Amino acid sequence: MPPSTMHDNYPSTPGKVKVERSNYFGRVASRWHTTASTRLLACTAVLLTLTLFVFYRMSGTSGGAIDGGIVGRSVAAFKPTHQWELKVRQSCLPKRSEEEAMVVLVTGAAGFVGTHVSLALKKRGDGVVGLDNFNDYYETSLKRARQDLLEKHGVFVVEGDINDETLLKALFELGQFTHVMHLAAQAGVRYAMQNPGSYVHSNIAGLVNLFEICKAANPQPAIVWASSSSVYGLNNKVPFSESDRTDQPASLYAATKKAGEEIAHTYNHIYGLSITGLRFFTVYGPWGRPDMAYFSFTRDILRGKAINIYTGNGGKDLARDFTYIDDIVKGCVGALDTAEKSTGSGGKKTGPAQLRVFNLGNTSPVTVPTLVDILEKYLKQKAKRNIIKMPRNGDVPFTHANISYAQSQFNYHPTTNLDTGLKKFVKWYLSYYGVGTDHKLWLGDHEQIV
Numbered sequence: 001m002p003p004s005t006m007h008d009n010y011p012s013t014p015g016k017v018k019v020e021r022s023n024y025f026g027r028v029a030s031r032w033h034t035t036a037s038t039r040l041l042a043c044t045a046v047l048l049t050l051t052l053f054v055f056y057r058m059s060g061t062s063g064g065a066i067d068g069g070i071v072g073r074s075v076a077a078f079k080p081t082h083q084w085e086l087k088v089r090q091s092c093l094p095k096r097s098e099e100e101a102m103v104v105l106v107t108g109a110a111g112f113v114g115t116h117v118s119l120a121l122k123k124r125g126d127g128v129v130g131l132d133n134f135n136d137y138y139e140t141s142l143k144r145a146r147q148d149l150l151e152k153h154g155v156f157v158v159e160g161d162i163n164d165e166t167l168l169k170a171l172f173e174l175g176q177f178t179h180v181m182h183l184a185a186q187a188g189v190r191y192a193m194q195n196p197g198s199y200v201h202s203n204i205a206g207l208v209n210l211f212e213i214c215k216a217a218n219p220q221p222a223i224v225w226a227s228s229s230s231v232y233g234l235n236n237k238v239p240f241s242e243s244d245r246t247d248q249p250a251s252l253y254a255a256t257k258k259a260g261e262e263i264a265h266t267y268n269h270i271y272g273l274s275i276t277g278l279r280f281f282t283v284y285g286p287w288g289r290p291d292m293a294y295f296s297f298t299r300d301i302l303r304g305k306a307i308n309i310y311t312g313n314g315g316k317d318l319a320r321d322f323t324y325i326d327d328i329v330k331g332c333v334g335a336l337d338t339a340e341k342s343t344g345s346g347g348k349k350t351g352p353a354q355l356r357v358f359n360l361g362n363t364s365p366v367t368v369p370t371l372v373d374i375l376e377k378y379l380k381q382k383a384k385r386n387i388i389k390m391p392r393n394g395d396v397p398f399t400h401a402n403i404s405y406a407q408s409q410f411n412y413h414p415t416t417n418l419d420t421g422l423k424k425f426v427k428w429y430l431s432y433y434g435v436g437t438d439h440k441l442w443l444g445d446h447e448q449i450v
């Protein structure tokens with residue numbers, strides 16, 4: 001199999017893609033007992049394949065395009081059209097006074113948090129452009145529905161990957177962004193064991209590419225980005241404070257988010273980028289992520305399917321500091337509003353710049369069985385519960401945020417408890433998918449739920 005075909009197994013925008021390993025080497029091995037000339041041919045083919053593979057990988061990075069290394073090829077060259085430029089310009093136009101207004105690039109805009117933050121910014125009159133690669137980590141129809149919602153509110157979502165240098169340069173030139181809300185990432189704690197490359201592609205390579213573009217932009221934007229409560233890993237000092245140790249990640253997902261925080265430090269230190277990391281604590285709500293427990297439990301309860309409820313050591317219930325999406329949006333907007341300007345110019349730092357990390361949690365952990373109790377109440381249906389020991393897949397037993405830093409800096413006060421938040425989620429879920437729980441059933445009317 002030629003190397004180009006081998007690479008076609010990898011997506012440029014990774015998602016839930018099964019990487020089928022080439023069985024070329026297997027076939028070569030099985031024929032190893034044949035003639036000497038076959039053996040020579042096989043050796044040459046293996047060497048040629050390896051040489052081309054290495055060359056392909058090296059040319060991908062030396063050409064300036066930061067691609068995902070093990071996950072991929074460079075994204076296809078982007079060529080802006082007149083129509084595309086018009087849409088970007090229009091979406092960037094603020095509707096409030098120039099001094100007050102921000103022009104924000106929201107990456108991951110068709111994602112759960114990205115959609116809500118984009119809407120909130122647009123509603124108060126900021127210029128907002130979205131960017132999303134629409135990967136298939138979970139159902140893309142939900143991402144497209146969020147995109148429809150955004151476009152109805154005047155937010156144009158550019159389809160593209162944060163690793164696409166050409167696209168990002170064109171966007172930054174047009175947009176002259178004052179801020180970047182960076183939410184594009186490969187999410188999910190447990191999926192990291194199935195597709196580690198996608199975490200490297202989005203959470204490491206993509207982050208570096210975005211910082212490179214921001215550092216070179218004139219003016220440099222201030223950046224607020226999504227880190228994760230998972231960086232606390234096996235930390236058992238509660239509640240988790242920003243100054244606690246974060247050097248024991250329990251999953252590759254957590255490790256890439258922790259790495260992102262270190263990379264942020266570097267770009268702040270060398271180039272004067274103003275960077276704020278937000279450690280989100282298990283965010284849930286309407287338009288949420290189908291891979292998360294509250295969402296998949298809802299689906300399975302309605303279908304009469306059993307759900308797995310994990311327990312920790314000694315059968316102890318797991319607990320999360322579940323945080324409602326509206327509270328997270330307030331935190332994101334607060335972080336944007338208090339972000340100072342970057343200090344660099346022409347890729348050079350001219351003075352020290354702001355570097356912050358905040359917990360955005362709810363400060364009241366709830367156990368997973370209690371979450372299921374609440375869902376049963378609002379779904380009016382009993383769950384079939386399988387209680388099983390937590391698999392060794394990167395999970396942590398509990399999370400609990402100390403939010404006093406965010407409180408002091410931008411008055412962050414979460415107001416929605418899990419009961420109220422899940423009630424709103426269930427209402428949205430039933431209106432979106434229909435009571436019959438057929439996922440293809442679209443009842444529309446979603447705007448009222450936001």
Ligand SMILES: O=C(O)[C@H]1O[C@H](OP(=O)(O)OP(=O)(O)OC[C@H]2O[C@@H](n3ccc(=O)[nH]c3=O)[C@H](O)[C@@H]2O)[C@H](O)[C@@H](O)[C@H]1O
Pocket residue numbers: 187188189227228229230280281282283291292293294308309310311318319320368390395397
């Ligand atoms: O705060 C974060 O930084 C992360 O939050 C979220 O991770 P988690 O807190 O692990 O949420 P989620 O998967 O909903 O599992 C919730 C609970 O249900 C338990 N759980 C899960 C699945 C299952 O089948 N059974 C079960 O008991 C499970 O053991 C856990 O106790 C985001 O997905 C992640 O992207 C990141 O943003």
